[in-house]
Amino acid sequence: MDKSSNLIPAVRFENVSRHFGEVKAVDDVSLEIHDGEFFSMLGPSGSGKTTCLRLIAGFEQPNLGSIFLHGARVNELPPYARDVNTVFQDYALFPHMSVEENVGYGLMVKKVAKAERTRRVQETLELVRLPQMAKRKPSQLSGGQRQRIALARALVNRPRVLLLDEPLGALDLKLRQEMQIELKEIQKQVGITFVFVTHDQEEALTMSDRIAVFNAGRVEQIGAPAEIYEHPQTAFVAGFVGTSNLVHSQVAQKLTGSNETFSIRPEKIRMVEPGTQVQNGWTALDGAVREVVYLGMLTRYIVAIEGGGELTVVRQNLDETSMDVLRARGKRVQLTWQRTFDRVLDQA
Ligand code: ATP
Helix, strand or coil, X not given: CCHHHHHCCCEEEEEEEEEECCXXXXXXEEEEEXXXXXXXXXXXXXXXXXXXXXXXXXXXXXXXXXXXXXXXXXXXXXXXXXXXXXXCCCCCCCCCCCHHHHHHHHHHHCXXXXXXXXXXXXXXXXXXXXXXXCCCXXXXXXXXXXXXHHHHHHHCCCXXXXXXXXXXXXXXXXXXXXXXXXXXXXXXXXXXXXXXXXXXXXXXXXXXXXXXXXXCCEEEEEECHHHHHHCCCCHHHHHHCCCCEXXXXXXXXXXXXXXXCEEECHHHXXXXXXXXXXXXXXXXXXXXEEEEEECCCEEEXXXXXXXXXXXXXXXXXXXXXXXXXHCCCCCEEEEECEHHHCEECCCC
16 A cells, blocks of 8 residues: 555545434534544444444435545445445344355355455454354354454455444453454554444543544544543543543632633542642642442542532552541541643533
8 A cells, every 4th residue: 555545534524414303413523534543433322423333334324514435425325335344243143154154255245266265264264363163153152252253254355444333342341351452453463444433431442543532423522542531621521531520610719720620530639648748739628538439459539628529539459458448438638639630621
C-alpha cells in the first residue's frame, strides 16, 4: 500500500443522521476512522453505536449527511459491494457446517478454487489460534472458540474494514479479558481497520487506538484512551469512562475561585489526617467518611465534604485488612490532590 492511501480515512462520516420517526438514533455525527486503526464506539445502550456500524456496513442509509469508505462516497452502495465485514455478538455460525466450511463459506460463494480455499482457511484458523479444530461442528466448541471462528470467517476475505458489534458480550469476564488482548494482537498482525462497538469502558480502554464516546445519538468526544480518561471534556464522558467526582458551585468556588464544575478521579485523591500540611499546588478539604465499600483489592470511601457535596476516594488495600478499612467509617479526614489532576468541564 502506498503511503498516500494511509492519509485517506478508512471511514468518514460527514454530518450523518439516521432518524427512526421521532428517535434520533444517530444525530449529526462527523468522524474519521484512520486506515489500520483499532477504533471503538463506546456508549450506553441506545446511544446509536450499532446504528453507526450498520450505516458503515450499508444495512442502513442515512437520512442526512454522507458516508465515505476509503475516500469514496458510499451512501447508495449496497452492503455486498462494500469492502467491509461484520462480526456479531451471537456468532451467527451455520450449525450444520464444520468449522472449515463455516470459515470457507465466503470464499466458496466467491468461487475461489478449492486448493486456495483450503490454504486460506487453514491460514486464518492459525491466525485465531484454532488450527486443529477444522473438522468440528460449532456445537462442539466453547463460547470463546465459537467467537474466534466467527472472527476467522469474517477475516478470511481480508476485508479492508472489520466491524465488530459487542463480539465479546456473551463471554465470561476472564475469557473476555483474554480475548481482548488476543483481538488486539490479531488486529495488529493483519493491519485491518477494526471498528469495535462496546458499552464496556474497560474493554474500550484496553484495546483501542482511539475511542468515540456516544451519548444519545451524538459523539461527545473522540480521542486516545488516555486522553479520554485523563481529559474528559464533558460531565457525561467523565462519568461514563471510569468513575469521576464532579465538583460544583461552592466547593469549586472555594478551591478554584470559580464556580465552574470540574472533575477529579477517585484514585487521584489522598485521604490524610485532618490538619496535615499540604504542598503548594495541592488542595486541602476537610470531611468525614460517610460510607466504606470494601472491594477486595480496593476500598471505596465516600466522604462528606464540609461546605457541601461528597467525594469518592479509591485506595488500594496495601497494608490494611478488611477490618481496618471498615473502621474508617465516621472518621474525620482531610482530602488532598494535585490540582494538575482536576479538569474543568465544558458547560452544557
Ligand atoms: P445497544 O448497546 O443497546 O445495542 P446502541 O448504542 O447500539 O445500543 P442503537 O441500537 O444504535 O443503540 O439504537 C439507537 C436508538 O435507535 C435506540 O433508541 C433504538 O431503539 C433506536 N433504533 C435502532 N434501530 C431502530 C429501528 N430499526 N427502528 C426504530 N428504532 C430503532
